[in-house]
Amino acid sequence: MTPVLQARGLVKRYGHVTAINGSDFDLMAGEVLAVIGDNGAGKTSLIKALTGAVQPDEGEILLDGEPVRFRDPLEARRHGIETVYQDLAVAASLDIATNMFLGRELRRPGLLGSVFRLLDKKRMREESARHMEALKIGLPSLAVPVESLSGGQRQGVAVARAVAWASRVVVMDEPTAALGVKESGQVLDMIRRVRDRGLPVVLISHNMPHVFEIADRIHIQRLGKRVAVVKPGDFSMAEVVAVMTGAIQISEGKAVVADQDAAEAVGLS
Ligand SMILES: Nc1ncnc2c1ncn2[C@@H]1O[C@H](COP(=O)(O)OP(=O)(O)OP(=O)(O)O)[C@@H](O)[C@H]1O
Numbered sequence: 001m002t003p004v005l006q007a008r009g010l011v012k013r014y015g016h017v018t019a020i021n022g023s024d025f026d027l028m029a030g031e032v033l034a035v036i037g038d039n040g041a042g043k044t045s046l047i048k049a050l051t052g053a054v055q056p057d058e059g060e061i062l063l064d065g066e067p068v069r070f071r072d073p074l075e076a077r078r079h080g081i082e083t084v085y086q087d088l089a090v091a092a093s094l095d096i097a098t099n100m101f102l103g104r105e106l107r108r109p110g111l112l113g114s115v116f117r118l119l120d121k122k123r124m125r126e127e128s129a130r131h132m133e134a135l136k137i138g139l140p141s142l143a144v145p146v147e148s149l150s151g152g153q154r155q156g157v158a159v160a161r162a163v164a165w166a167s168r169v170v171v172m173d174e175p176t177a178a179l180g181v182k183e184s185g186q187v188l189d190m191i192r193r194v195r196d197r198g199l200p201v202v203l204i205s206h207n208m209p210h211v212f213e214i215a216d217r218i219h220i221q222r223l224g225k226r227v228a229v230v231k232p233g234d235f236s237m238a239e240v241v242a243v244m245t246g247a248i249q250i251s252e253g254k255a256v257v258a259d260q261d262a263a264e265a266v267g268l269s
Pocket residue numbers: 014017018019020037038039040041042043044045046086
Protein backbone atom coordinates (compact mmCIF):
# COMPACT_ATOMS: atom_id res chain seq x y z
CA MET A 1 0.00 0.00 0.00
CA THR A 2 1.34 3.44 -0.92
CA PRO A 3 1.37 5.82 2.06
CA VAL A 4 -0.86 8.87 1.61
CA LEU A 5 1.89 11.15 2.92
CA GLN A 6 5.49 10.11 3.17
CA ALA A 7 8.89 11.63 3.86
CA ARG A 8 12.38 10.26 3.41
CA GLY A 9 15.51 11.69 5.01
CA LEU A 10 14.04 15.06 5.93
CA VAL A 11 16.48 17.58 7.37
CA LYS A 12 15.58 21.01 8.75
CA ARG A 13 18.17 23.31 10.28
CA TYR A 14 17.54 26.59 12.07
CA GLY A 15 20.97 28.19 12.08
CA HIS A 16 23.13 25.88 14.20
CA VAL A 17 20.16 23.85 15.49
CA THR A 18 19.25 20.74 13.53
CA ALA A 19 15.55 20.38 14.32
CA ILE A 20 14.99 17.37 12.01
CA ASN A 21 17.98 15.17 11.37
CA GLY A 22 17.14 12.78 8.54
CA SER A 23 13.62 11.84 9.58
CA ASP A 24 11.33 9.42 7.79
CA PHE A 25 7.54 9.55 7.99
CA ASP A 26 4.69 7.38 6.71
CA LEU A 27 0.97 8.05 7.00
CA MET A 28 -1.30 5.27 5.73
CA ALA A 29 -4.86 5.67 4.41
CA GLY A 30 -7.58 5.81 7.04
CA GLU A 31 -5.32 5.71 10.09
CA VAL A 32 -4.78 7.92 13.10
CA LEU A 33 -1.00 8.24 13.40
CA ALA A 34 0.23 9.71 16.66
CA VAL A 35 3.58 11.49 16.61
CA ILE A 36 5.21 11.60 20.02
CA GLY A 37 8.57 12.69 21.38
CA ASP A 38 10.17 14.81 24.07
CA ASN A 39 10.13 18.62 23.93
CA GLY A 40 12.43 19.67 21.12
CA ALA A 41 12.44 16.23 19.44
CA GLY A 42 11.39 17.88 16.19
CA LYS A 43 7.71 16.96 16.01
CA THR A 44 6.45 20.42 15.11
CA SER A 45 9.34 20.99 12.70
CA LEU A 46 8.56 17.68 11.00
CA ILE A 47 4.92 18.48 10.40
CA LYS A 48 5.74 22.06 9.42
CA ALA A 49 8.09 20.65 6.76
CA LEU A 50 5.39 18.21 5.61
CA THR A 51 2.71 20.92 5.34
CA GLY A 52 4.66 23.73 3.67
CA ALA A 53 5.07 25.93 6.76
CA VAL A 54 8.86 25.55 6.56
CA GLN A 55 11.09 24.41 3.72
CA PRO A 56 13.19 21.31 4.42
CA ASP A 57 16.91 21.62 3.70
CA GLU A 58 17.16 18.01 2.53
CA GLY A 59 14.95 15.03 1.86
CA GLU A 60 11.87 14.13 -0.08
CA ILE A 61 8.11 14.42 0.53
CA LEU A 62 5.60 12.28 -1.38
CA LEU A 63 1.83 12.66 -1.55
CA ASP A 64 0.15 9.49 -2.84
CA GLY A 65 3.60 8.37 -3.96
CA GLU A 66 4.28 11.51 -6.03
CA PRO A 67 7.09 13.86 -5.01
CA VAL A 68 5.74 17.23 -3.88
CA ARG A 69 7.20 20.48 -2.66
CA PHE A 70 4.78 22.86 -0.92
CA ARG A 71 5.99 26.46 -0.98
CA ASP A 72 3.58 27.47 1.78
CA PRO A 73 0.68 26.04 3.82
CA LEU A 74 -1.79 27.38 1.25
CA GLU A 75 -0.31 25.12 -1.40
CA ALA A 76 -0.55 22.15 0.96
CA ARG A 77 -4.18 23.11 1.64
CA ARG A 78 -4.87 23.16 -2.08
CA HIS A 79 -3.68 19.52 -2.09
CA GLY A 80 -6.19 18.68 0.64
CA ILE A 81 -3.83 18.83 3.62
CA GLU A 82 -5.22 20.86 6.52
CA THR A 83 -3.18 21.60 9.62
CA VAL A 84 -3.95 22.85 13.10
CA TYR A 85 -0.63 24.38 14.13
CA GLN A 86 0.58 24.39 17.74
CA ASP A 87 0.87 28.19 17.63
CA LEU A 88 -2.81 28.60 16.81
CA ALA A 89 -3.67 30.38 13.60
CA VAL A 90 -7.09 31.82 14.31
CA ALA A 91 -7.68 35.52 13.78
CA ALA A 92 -8.87 36.72 17.20
CA SER A 93 -10.70 39.84 16.08
CA LEU A 94 -12.73 38.07 13.38
CA ASP A 95 -15.91 36.13 14.01
CA ILE A 96 -16.13 32.34 13.95
CA ALA A 97 -17.71 32.08 10.51
CA THR A 98 -15.09 34.39 8.97
CA ASN A 99 -12.35 32.32 10.61
CA MET A 100 -13.85 29.16 9.15
CA PHE A 101 -13.62 30.71 5.68
CA LEU A 102 -10.26 32.46 6.12
CA GLY A 103 -8.55 32.42 2.72
CA ARG A 104 -11.67 30.91 1.11
CA GLU A 105 -14.21 33.69 1.63
CA LEU A 106 -17.54 33.43 -0.11
CA ARG A 107 -18.53 36.57 -2.04
CA ARG A 108 -22.02 37.93 -2.60
CA PRO A 109 -23.59 36.82 -5.89
CA GLY A 110 -23.35 39.09 -8.95
CA LEU A 111 -21.60 42.45 -9.11
CA LEU A 112 -21.71 42.94 -5.34
CA GLY A 113 -19.31 40.05 -5.04
CA SER A 114 -17.29 40.20 -8.24
CA VAL A 115 -16.78 43.97 -8.43
CA PHE A 116 -17.33 45.26 -4.92
CA ARG A 117 -15.86 42.09 -3.30
CA LEU A 118 -18.63 42.03 -0.71
CA LEU A 119 -18.56 38.96 1.51
CA ASP A 120 -21.55 36.66 1.75
CA LYS A 121 -21.59 36.59 5.55
CA LYS A 122 -25.01 34.96 5.71
CA ARG A 123 -23.98 31.97 3.61
CA MET A 124 -20.63 31.66 5.46
CA ARG A 125 -22.51 31.58 8.77
CA GLU A 126 -24.99 29.01 7.49
CA GLU A 127 -22.26 26.74 6.14
CA SER A 128 -20.15 27.18 9.30
CA ALA A 129 -23.16 26.24 11.40
CA ARG A 130 -23.56 23.12 9.28
CA HIS A 131 -19.90 22.12 9.82
CA MET A 132 -20.10 22.77 13.57
CA GLU A 133 -23.31 20.77 13.75
CA ALA A 134 -21.81 17.85 11.78
CA LEU A 135 -18.80 17.80 14.10
CA LYS A 136 -20.98 18.35 17.18
CA ILE A 137 -19.01 21.39 18.33
CA GLY A 138 -21.06 23.47 20.71
CA LEU A 139 -20.38 27.18 20.27
CA PRO A 140 -22.22 30.39 21.00
CA SER A 141 -23.32 32.50 18.04
CA LEU A 142 -21.03 32.17 15.04
CA ALA A 143 -21.12 35.97 14.74
CA VAL A 144 -19.06 36.56 17.89
CA PRO A 145 -15.36 37.38 17.55
CA VAL A 146 -13.03 34.48 18.33
CA GLU A 147 -11.32 36.58 21.04
CA SER A 148 -14.48 36.29 23.13
CA LEU A 149 -14.20 32.48 23.19
CA SER A 150 -12.36 30.38 25.77
CA GLY A 151 -9.04 28.79 24.81
CA GLY A 152 -10.79 25.48 24.36
CA GLN A 153 -13.52 26.91 22.14
CA ARG A 154 -10.88 28.64 19.99
CA GLN A 155 -9.10 25.35 19.59
CA GLY A 156 -12.46 23.88 18.60
CA VAL A 157 -12.78 26.47 15.82
CA ALA A 158 -9.25 25.72 14.54
CA VAL A 159 -9.90 21.98 14.58
CA ALA A 160 -13.32 22.37 12.96
CA ARG A 161 -11.87 24.51 10.18
CA ALA A 162 -9.19 21.93 9.42
CA VAL A 163 -11.64 19.05 9.48
CA ALA A 164 -14.20 20.90 7.36
CA TRP A 165 -11.78 21.60 4.51
CA ALA A 166 -9.44 18.63 4.49
CA SER A 167 -9.86 16.19 1.62
CA ARG A 168 -6.64 14.15 1.98
CA VAL A 169 -5.01 14.60 5.40
CA VAL A 170 -5.69 16.35 8.72
CA VAL A 171 -2.68 17.27 10.86
CA MET A 172 -3.11 18.43 14.46
CA ASP A 173 -0.24 19.65 16.60
CA GLU A 174 -1.24 19.31 20.29
CA PRO A 175 -4.97 19.94 19.69
CA THR A 176 -5.89 19.05 23.27
CA ALA A 177 -3.01 20.82 25.06
CA ALA A 178 -5.14 23.78 26.15
CA LEU A 179 -8.32 21.82 26.76
CA GLY A 180 -10.19 20.54 29.77
CA VAL A 181 -11.37 16.96 30.10
CA LYS A 182 -14.72 17.53 28.39
CA GLU A 183 -13.29 19.55 25.47
CA SER A 184 -10.42 17.08 24.99
CA GLY A 185 -13.01 14.33 24.77
CA GLN A 186 -14.84 16.31 22.08
CA VAL A 187 -11.65 16.73 20.04
CA LEU A 188 -10.91 13.00 20.32
CA ASP A 189 -14.48 12.26 19.18
CA MET A 190 -13.95 14.63 16.28
CA ILE A 191 -10.76 12.81 15.31
CA ARG A 192 -12.70 9.53 15.33
CA ARG A 193 -15.38 11.04 13.10
CA VAL A 194 -12.71 12.24 10.68
CA ARG A 195 -11.16 8.77 10.56
CA ASP A 196 -14.64 7.29 10.02
CA ARG A 197 -14.95 9.52 6.96
CA GLY A 198 -11.83 7.80 5.65
CA LEU A 199 -9.41 10.69 6.17
CA PRO A 200 -6.11 9.89 7.85
CA VAL A 201 -5.15 12.03 10.84
CA VAL A 202 -1.70 12.94 12.16
CA LEU A 203 -1.97 13.71 15.86
CA ILE A 204 0.97 15.21 17.73
CA SER A 205 0.45 14.82 21.46
CA HIS A 206 2.23 14.58 24.80
CA ASN A 207 -0.87 13.01 26.33
CA MET A 208 -0.10 9.27 26.42
CA PRO A 209 -3.58 8.17 27.52
CA HIS A 210 -5.05 10.09 24.55
CA VAL A 211 -2.46 8.60 22.21
CA PHE A 212 -3.11 5.06 23.41
CA GLU A 213 -6.86 5.61 23.25
CA ILE A 214 -7.04 6.85 19.69
CA ALA A 215 -3.92 6.04 17.65
CA ASP A 216 -3.70 3.13 15.23
CA ARG A 217 0.09 3.54 15.11
CA ILE A 218 2.59 5.66 17.04
CA HIS A 219 5.55 7.37 15.36
CA ILE A 220 8.24 8.01 17.99
CA GLN A 221 10.51 10.98 17.30
CA ARG A 222 13.79 11.39 19.17
CA LEU A 223 16.61 13.88 18.58
CA GLY A 224 15.19 14.83 15.18
CA LYS A 225 14.72 11.28 13.90
CA ARG A 226 11.97 8.68 13.73
CA VAL A 227 13.33 5.96 16.01
CA ALA A 228 10.35 3.59 15.97
CA VAL A 229 6.78 3.07 14.83
CA VAL A 230 4.69 0.90 17.15
CA LYS A 231 1.10 -0.20 17.63
CA PRO A 232 -0.47 0.77 20.98
CA GLY A 233 -1.41 -2.87 21.71
CA ASP A 234 2.13 -4.17 21.24
CA PHE A 235 3.90 -2.07 23.90
CA SER A 236 3.01 -0.53 27.24
CA MET A 237 2.82 3.20 27.81
CA ALA A 238 5.94 2.96 30.01
CA GLU A 239 7.85 1.22 27.21
CA VAL A 240 6.81 3.78 24.62
CA VAL A 241 7.87 6.63 26.91
CA ALA A 242 11.18 4.84 27.53
CA VAL A 243 11.78 4.68 23.76
CA MET A 244 11.03 8.39 23.61
CA THR A 245 13.68 9.15 26.24
CA GLY A 246 16.26 6.71 24.87
CA ALA A 247 16.13 4.27 27.80
CA ILE A 248 15.06 1.42 25.53
CA GLN A 249 15.05 0.76 21.80
CA ILE A 250 12.74 -1.27 19.62
CA SER A 251 14.75 -3.84 17.73
CA GLU A 252 13.05 -6.41 15.49
CA GLY A 253 9.74 -5.73 17.19
CA LYS A 254 11.12 -6.22 20.72
CA ALA A 255 11.97 -3.75 23.49
CA VAL A 256 15.72 -3.80 24.18
CA VAL A 257 17.48 -1.88 26.94
CA ALA A 258 19.63 0.87 25.42
CA ASP A 259 20.62 2.80 28.54
CA GLN A 260 20.82 0.54 31.61
CA ASP A 261 20.59 3.34 34.20
CA ALA A 262 17.73 5.12 32.48
CA ALA A 263 15.82 1.87 31.99
CA GLU A 264 16.33 0.88 35.65
CA ALA A 265 15.14 4.30 36.74
CA VAL A 266 11.74 3.66 35.07
CA GLY A 267 11.64 0.03 36.20
CA LEU A 268 12.13 -1.48 32.76
CA SER A 269 15.44 -3.32 32.93
N1 LIG B 1 11.92 28.87 14.30
C1 LIG B 1 12.92 28.28 14.98
N2 LIG B 1 14.12 28.89 15.10
C2 LIG B 1 15.14 28.30 15.76
N3 LIG B 1 15.07 27.09 16.33
C3 LIG B 1 13.90 26.44 16.24
C4 LIG B 1 12.77 26.98 15.56
N4 LIG B 1 11.76 26.10 15.63
C5 LIG B 1 12.23 25.05 16.32
N5 LIG B 1 13.52 25.24 16.68
C6 LIG B 1 14.37 24.29 17.43
O1 LIG B 1 14.29 23.04 16.78
C7 LIG B 1 14.20 21.98 17.72
C8 LIG B 1 12.93 21.20 17.48
O2 LIG B 1 11.82 22.00 17.78
P1 LIG B 1 10.32 21.55 17.55
O3 LIG B 1 9.46 22.71 17.81
O4 LIG B 1 10.20 20.90 16.23
O5 LIG B 1 10.16 20.44 18.70
P2 LIG B 1 8.87 19.71 19.22
O6 LIG B 1 9.17 18.25 19.21
O7 LIG B 1 7.67 20.14 18.50
O8 LIG B 1 8.79 20.21 20.74
P3 LIG B 1 7.51 20.50 21.71
O9 LIG B 1 7.12 19.15 22.25
O10 LIG B 1 8.08 21.35 22.77
O11 LIG B 1 6.46 21.14 20.92
C9 LIG B 1 14.29 22.64 19.10
O12 LIG B 1 15.62 22.59 19.52
C10 LIG B 1 13.86 24.06 18.83
O13 LIG B 1 14.44 24.95 19.73
